Amino acid sequence: MSKIKISRPKTSISLGRLQGEARRYFGSNPILLEAGKVVLAAVMVEVTRRVTSSINNAINQGLILRATIPSSDPAYDWLIHFIRQHTSALSKSTKDSIPFWTDYLEAMYPTGRYPPKEMIIRSKLPTNAPLKTEEHGDPNDPSRAKDEVELFTLPTKTINMDIPFEGHTFHFVLETNSGQKERNLKISVSSFSRSREIFHSLIYHSRTLYLAKSHSRLSIYIPRLTTHWWVGSWNLTSFKPIRPWESVFLPQSVKDGVLRDTREFLENKQFYQDRGLPWRRGWLLYGLPGTGKTSLITALASHFKLGVYIVNVGAKGLDDEVLMKLVMDCPKKCILLFEDISLDTALIKLAAQDPDDRGDTDSKDVLPPIQTRKPVNGNTTSSDVPTSSDELTSDANKPQDASSTNPEIAPTKEESNRSSVTLSGLLNAIDGLAASEGRILFCTTNHVRRIDPALSRPGRCDVWLEFTYATTDQAHELFKFFYQPDSAEALPSPNAVTLGNTMENLDGLLDTSFEKNVFTDNGTEKNVQENLEDIDKSAKEFASLFPKDRLTISSLQSYLMHFKNQPEKAIGYFTTWVEEGCKYTFIQED
Numbered sequence: 178m179s180k181i182k183i184s185r186p187k188t189s190i191s192l193g194r195l196q197g198e199a200r201r202y203f204g205s206n207p208i209l210l211e212a213g214k215v216v217l218a219a220v221m222v223e224v225t226r227r228v229t230s231s232i233n234n235a236i237n238q239g240l241i242l243r244a245t246i247p248s249s250d251p252a253y254d255w256l257i258h259f260i261r262q263h264t265s266a267l268s269k270s271t272k273d274s275i276p277f278w279t280d281y282l283e284a285m286y287p288t289g290r291y292p293p294k295e296m297i298i299r300s301k302l303p304t305n306a307p308l309k310t311e312e313h314g315d316p317n318d319p320s321r322a323k324d325e326v327e328l329f330t331l332p333t334k335t336i337n338m339d340i341p342f343e344g345h346t347f348h349f350v351l352e353t354n355s356g357q358k359e360r361n362l363k364i365s366v367s368s369f370s371r372s373r374e375i376f377h378s379l380i381y382h383s384r385t386l387y388l389a390k391s392h393s394r395l396s397i398y399i400p401r402l403t404t405h406w407w408v409g410s411w412n413l414t415s416f417k418p419i420r421p422w423e424s425v426f427l428p429q430s431v432k433d434g435v436l437r438d439t440r441e442f443l444e445n446k447q448f449y450q451d452r453g454l455p456w457r458r459g460w461l462l463y464g465l466p467g468t469g470k471t472s473l474i475t476a477l478a479s480h481f482k483l484g485v486y487i488v489n490v491g492a493k494g495l496d497d498e499v500l501m502k503l504v505m506d507c508p509k510k511c512i513l514l515f516e517d518i519s520l521d522t523a524l525i526k527l528a529a530q531d532p533d534d535r536g537d538t539d540s541k542d543v544l545p546p547i548q549t550r551k552p553v554n555g556n557t558t559s560s561d562v563p564t565s566s567d568e569l570t571s572d573a574n575k576p577q578d579a580s581s582t583n584p585e586i587a588p589t590k591e592e593s594n595r596s597s598v599t600l601s602g603l604l605n606a607i608d609g610l611a612a613s614e615g616r617i618l619f620c621t622t623n624h625v626r627r628i629d630p631a632l633s634r635p636g637r638c639d640v641w642l643e644f645t646y647a648t649t650d651q652a653h654e655l656f657k658f659f660y661q662p663d664s665a666e667a668l669p670s671p672n673a674v675t676l677g678n679t680m681e682n683l684d685g686l687l688d689t690s691f692e693k694n695v696f697t698d699n700g701t702e703k704n705v706q707e708n709l710e711d712i713d714k715s716a717k718e719f720a721s722l723f724p725k726d727r728l729t730i731s732s733l734q735s736y737l738m739h740f741k742n743q744p745e746k747a748i749g750y751f752t753t754w755v756e757e758g759c760k761y762t763f764i765q766e767d
């Protein structure tokens with residue numbers, strides 16, 4: 178009788194037993210045996226990898242909190258600022274983590290020929306491409322995707338660093354794309370923590386640091402135009418020192434008017450809303466170069482602590498769509514500056530055409546500006562700018578489009594080719610339905626006659642201000658400001674004291690003690706008030722020599738720079754310098 182032994186298959190498998198089994202089956206075939214070993218080893222490696230990765234994931238998901246901040250978010254700038262504050266941490270622990278294979282292949286095959294092993298892919302609709310709807314065929318047809326979507330690939334590069342904050346260590350990973358001007362893409366921050374509060378705390382802290390910096394500085398933004406998927410976003414390019422309002426030399430009435438107008442605008446959002454008016458204000462500053470247009474804007478921005486968003490309308494890479502996006506993305510209460518608006522832009526191209534061909538209905542129906550002013554300093558105007566004699570000028574006195582009749586100011590071919598912004602695109606960006614609210618637009622130009630009258634429509638450039646040669650009063654103020662004793666640098670001029678409101682921006686900067694003693698050049702102690710009186714006397718003497726309609730503030734400033742600490746010499750040499758033609762060469766001392 179045969180006995181059948183039934184046993185349960187053993188479930189525990191040891192490596193030795195597996196090997197034994199394998200030997201029994203494949204023992205007669207050493208090749209199969211070796212292959213089996215390899216497969217077994219591979220299985221073990223994979224199992225180990227999966228287990229490690231699961232443990233890693235469990236730790237990551239359970240214990241580590243991670244936040245990602247894209248560059249489009251304001252918190253991105255705050256965190257970058259926070260990281261910059263910890264540059265020592267940056268230099269110690271920064272390490273590029275481009276994968277070895279990417280580096281190797283890049284070295285073997287220059288970029289472009291061999292794709293990097295790690296890269297970012299972004300897609301976007303080509304600019305100006307009409308969005309195709311179902312009427313135009315099957316939207317899911319894959320062959321259409323190639324025509325409609327552009328893909329961009331770039332190698333990634335990451336920077337890692339650990340920064341301690343409030344008892345936690347935060348791991349920052351900055352993603353950048355190598356070889357591009359616009360580098361940073363996003364930051365991811367992680368930390369061992371069970372609570373989000375610590376992240377909030379980090380962000381609030383970074384914001385506070387950032388604002389503290391930006392309040393004592395002027396934030397300047399320019400458009401990103403070079404990196405494809407970022408085109409049309411703003412890039413914080415610098416924190417400039419604030420410009421004191423007192424450092425701008427213009428007639429007091431003009432400065433007061435600009436301050437008053439801006440304050441009223443910023444404080445009266447409700448007024449505009451109640452009347453269904455777009456909450457926007459536009460200024461056109463025009464006139465000779467070096468007369469203070471940019472200075473006025475930076476001082477105004479400093480005074481009201483507004484960010485300045487600068488667009489060069491003639492820049493390569495800018496078109497109507499990008500311009501519109503930029504304008505829409507401006508924050509509320511900021512200064513949007515269109516620099517040198519008549520250069521390179523479509524305004525010239527279109528101004529040279531027959532108005533009927535412009536395709537811009539507004540331009541045929543131009544209303545006078547709400548308010549235009551005489552030249553800010555009441556001087557004779559330059560040849561390129563119109564003269565206006567009254568405080569408020571009529572439309573007839575307004576600069577007219579002369580480019581179509583005057584070949585000298587018609588655009589050159591090169592000028593016409595540079596920008597792809599059209600007049601209607603520009604006007605839409607300024608006051609179209611989608612245009613941002615709460616911003617103050619400043620357009621500046623040296624060539625006002627090239628500007629299309631459509632720009633003067635209310636809601637676009639409401640106020641036109643002309644800048645011309647410096648007056649005697651301006652020369653007097655500049656001289657005083659230039660030679661004031663260092664420790665009294667920020668002391669208000671007598672005019673500023675009577676204004677009161679112009680003092681706000683100097684909070685914290687001023688030591689208003691007029692009795693404070695300073696050391697003068699010759700080393701003797703002297704009362705500041707006396708010192709200021711001396712300077713004022715010299716300033717009057719200097720102003721009395723000042724020729725009319727001859728010099729701009731910038732040329733005067735560069736003259737004074739030759740005599741930094743020598744007011745007497747500046748006065749003594751001035752007439753000779755003017756008679757010799759105000760040459761900007763090095764001034765030889767006798």
Ligand SMILES: Nc1ncnc2c1ncn2[C@@H]1O[C@H](COP(=O)(O)OP(=O)(O)OP(=O)(O)O)[C@@H](O)[C@H]1O
Pocket residue numbers: 424425426427464465466467468469470471472473622623644729730731732734
């Ligand atoms: N009215 C002014 N008040 C104070 N500084 C002035 C004035 N005009 C010119 N400057 C000085 O001259 C230099 C050039 O001035 P600014 O850039 O403001 O001139 P601008 O009119 O904007 O010139 P451009 O039309 O060439 O851009 C600056 O250093 C500035 O400090």
